[in-house]
Amino acid sequence: MTRPFLKMNGLGNDFVVVDARQTGFSPTPDQVRAWGKRDGGVGFDQLISIESADGNDAFMRVWNSDGSTVETCGNALRCVTWVLDKDSPNSELTIDTLGGATTARMLETSASDGIASVDMGKPRLEWSHIPLSEEMNTERLELQVGPIDAPLYHTPVAVSMGNPHVVFFVDDITTVDVERTGSLIEHHPLFPEGVNVEFAQIIDRNTIRMRVWERGAGITKACGTGACATLVAAARRGLTDRHAHVIMDGGPLHILWRSDDHVIMTGPVALEFEGTLNG
Known part of the structure; x- marks a missing residue:
């Protein structure tokens, strides 16, 4: 062929x-x-x-x-x-x-x-929409990486943008082992269809630094749906406004979560x- x-x-x-x-x-x-x-x-x-x-x-x-x-x-x-x-x-x-x-x-x-x-439509926030293997609050998942009494990463946000994402907020993104942690979380039993894994550091109310482990592809320089999921996750937590520049290894995307619930990626x-x- x-x-x-x-x-x-x-x-x-x-x-x-x-x-x-x-x-x-x-x-x-x-x-x-x-x-x-x-x-x-x-x-x-x-x-x-x-x-x-x-x-x-x-x-x-x-x-x-x-x-x-x-x-x-x-x-x-x-x-x-x-x-x-x-x-x-x-x-x-x-x-x-x-x-x-x-x-x-x-x-x-x-x-x-x-x-x-691109109008990416409405984010899907119900546990069954991600999907998760059990009912859980998607704004604060009961999930952690590392020792129980001192986890490295914990309590992420789950969002579906037509595909599943889990977003961990971190203080310093330069310290994250994206490959090791991302590959571990991708296949976690909580995500029966696998999951894309984002690590996000809030710079200010309109700027997020993010790195991504993509399901089935590994570390990539950027992920559009991941940037959308990250902005939605940050806004749900009250960490940012409903619009921000999401800066990835490959550069920035502008993400807007409009009042009609649609997410616009530019x-x-x-x-x-x-x-x-x-x-």
């Missing part, structure tokens, strides 16, 4: 994007893993397929680099918006995902990059190169 692709990224969170609106695209997990390898493959955090969708501009399907399928990806939604905007007469696009439909628009665009804004996209998938 050969298939043209675009290599794109949103704040360094990188993707191989395949336009499958005219022809099917059903890679096996082994193919996804092979293409996703940084050494010997194309290399990516996620593989994205843009598919046709009745009543919407497109459907976005997402595979992690480990071959697993996930519900949605915020940074990828901005990249798909850039692709669709090139040949769409609509200023606002509707993109469906396994995590639900979203609307998006390009605020700035060029031949190789742009700024996109940030950059970039085209790196074009290529062809083989195998």
Whole structure:
């Protein structure tokens, strides 16, 4: 199989994007893993397929680099918006995902990059929506890492943005072992479908520094849904206002949790190169 692709990224969170609106695209997990390898493959955090969708501009399907399928990806939604905007007469696009439909628009665009804004919809805050394996207050989960009498991290917030997230607030993000702790929490029995793990340091009422361990991908430079979940978690705790810049390893996203409960994510996209998938 050969298939043209675009290599794109949103704040360094990188993707191989395949336009499958005219022809099917059903890679096996082994193919996804092979293409996703940084050494010997194309290399990516996620593989994205843009598919046709009745009543919407497109459907976005997402595979992690480990071959697993996930519900949605915020940074990828901005990249798909850039692709669709090139040949769409609509200023606002509707993109469906396994995590639900979203609307998006390009605020700035060029031949190789742009700024996109995506309405990620309403956060899901009930324990069964995350989902958790047992009923629990999602604003203060009974979960900790480390000794019982002196935990390293504890009492996180759980949020679903169409995919599951757990957010730990820390005093100094530079001291967090994201790989070790993130991989441990991703597979914790409390999260039957796994979970994306964010570590967040509050800088001020409108600025958050965040690092992320993505379910099925590991440490990534940025996570759009993770930035949304982090802002929602911080606002629920009263740590920030309902809008903030969430600064990740790859750079900042602006996140707004509007009064109508919708979360708006705004940030950059970039085209790196074009290529062809083989195998």
